[in-house]
Amino acid sequence: MVIQSFIFYWRKNLAVALGVAVSTAILTGALVVGDSMQYSLQRLVDLRLGNVTHTLTAGDRYFSEDLALQLENRLGKSSAAVLVMEGSAVVGGGEKRLPKVQILGLDEKADKVFGLSNHFSELSDDEVIISENLATRLDVEPGETILFRIRKASLIPLNAPFVSDEEVSVPLRLTVSSIAKPSEMSRFNLHNTQTAPFNAFVSKNRIDQLMELDQKVNTILIAGDDLKTSELEAALQESWSLEDLGLRIRPVQSGEQMELISVRVFLDEVISNSVLNVQPDAQPVLTYFVNSINSNSGSTPYSFVTAIKDENLSDNDIWIYTWLAEDLNLKQGDSLRLNFFQVGPLRKLEVREETFLVKGIQAIEGIFGDETLAPDLPGLSDAGNCRDWETGVPIDLEAIRDKDEDYWDNYHGTPKAFISLAKGEQLWENRFGTLTAIRFEQNQFNESDFLKNLHEDFQIED
Numbered sequence: 001m002v003i004q005s006f007i008f009y010w011r012k013n014l015a016v017a018l019g020v021a022v023s024t025a026i027l028t029g030a031l032v033v034g035d036s037m038q039y040s041l042q043r044l045v046d047l048r049l050g051n052v053t054h055t056l057t058a059g060d061r062y063f064s065e066d067l068a069l070q071l072e073n074r075l076g077k078s079s080a081a082v083l084v085m086e087g088s089a090v091v092g093g094g095e096k097r098l099p100k101v102q103i104l105g106l107d108e109k110a111d112k113v114f115g116l117s118n119h120f121s122e123l124s125d126d127e128v129i130i131s132e133n134l135a136t137r138l139d140v141e142p143g144e145t146i147l148f149r150i151r152k153a154s155l156i157p158l159n160a161p162f163v164s165d166e167e168v169s170v171p172l173r174l175t176v177s178s179i180a181k182p183s184e185m186s187r188f189n190l191h192n193t194q195t196a197p198f199n200a201f202v203s204k205n206r207i208d209q210l211m212e213l214d215q216k217v218n219t220i221l222i223a224g225d226d227l228k229t230s231e232l233e234a235a236l237q238e239s240w241s242l243e244d245l246g247l248r249i250r251p252v253q254s255g256e257q258m259e260l261i262s263v264r265v266f267l268d269e270v271i272s273n274s275v276l277n278v279q280p281d282a283q284p285v286l287t288y289f290v291n292s293i294n295s296n297s298g299s300t301p302y303s304f305v306t307a308i309k310d311e312n313l314s315d316n317d318i319w320i321y322t323w324l325a326e327d328l329n330l331k332q333g334d335s336l337r338l339n340f341f342q343v344g345p346l347r348k349l350e351v352r353e354e355t356f357l358v359k360g361i362q363a364i365e366g367i368f369g370d371e372t373l374a375p376d377l378p379g380l381s382d383a384g385n386c387r388d389w390e391t392g393v394p395i396d397l398e399a400i401r402d403k404d405e406d407y408w409d410n411y412h413g414t415p416k417a418f419i420s421l422a423k424g425e426q427l428w429e430n431r432f433g434t435l436t437a438i439r440f441e442q443n444q445f446n447e448s449d450f451l452k453n454l455h456e457d458f459q460i461e462d
Contacts, residue, residue: 047182047187048187058217064244065081068080068217078223080112081109082219083103086101089200090146102199104199104201108120110221113222116184120201126174126206128146128175128200129180130176130179131179148171148172150171150172152168152169152170155214156264156265174200187199253372254370255442256442256443261437266432268432272284272434277457284439285439287307287374288306289377293338294336300327301396301401302399303324305418306424307423308418313420315426316423317356317359317420319419320417320418321416321417330358335358337355338417342430343393343430352427371411381412385409
């Protein structure tokens, strides 16, 4: 009866059998393809990262090389400090040019992290190892030279106020030492992409000297299969120093105080808030470069003005030096105007002017004669005279008088006026921070205790 039933319904049974066969083939094929795809993706990850399991990246900031060593000692895992930069490659006098080349500055420690043997450790300062795809695109062989134009790196953000951005790239000519294969990290990339990057591996020491980074890096690679992220975060919290945050402590000119400053010129708000929480009696300082100080009698060009926390200064008050009072024929109670740039999005400059009443006139001495109140601005603070200034804002050199040069020779960047901190923050706050320094009384300051308290108060987040 069963056999007769199969025979009688043979058409329906055949359709069911074919459906089952097709479905089975599809499912089996999908499992095979999926397994193959998973293997392929895993293989690409292995070629892209090697033995690297964790990375620390600083964005547009820089760690000290010592942080990598500290983490290695605490975690017992291999780590390497690396400079990851972007540039272009040129050969044949410009006949062939390739943009978006990833420049990697590394040393012998990278071999251990990547799982290689004597590969990058033998790289000299005048050599470069390039990836296969870069060699193919440029049609170069070992022994030939490549001119790299590397995007300029700076500890100070290039789009920060008063920072010159004229040099956007730095040239570097290197000889091709070898061509890296995929097994030699030619596809190394921290970005999750299947496209192989154009890689150029360069001596970290050479890049550091070229960019004047003072042994700073923007990436730390760690190889640790069993390393937990929580363990890395704990080790990082115990290892970071002020240098890793781009900060340093220095004595001020008077010798009675110490101050915390940033290599980025402005202190990040999260840092300044944390420091003031640890040192509530500290003196916050904001110094800004103004285009001119004007009165009805004349104009003084290009001066520093400092905002300080002082209960005797209202928002409309200003203290000035005797030098400025004589130059503009001012006395107590007179009004003056500060003309300055505000830097907006995409470095758009907006000219603003604010009016103040002269609260008092001070001699250039003590805190009122301290040239360290002015932040270190490359191209300005280190200039021998005013006409050598190079800043990120337009400078009218014709407006600078002999007496302004004499002031610079005698007092350098010493501010010529003081306003209230609240008013200064209102006028000059920017996305890089509000303060340029925080000062402490030297006889009440202990650097070890300060760092310990700051570690407890300030947490580095992902």
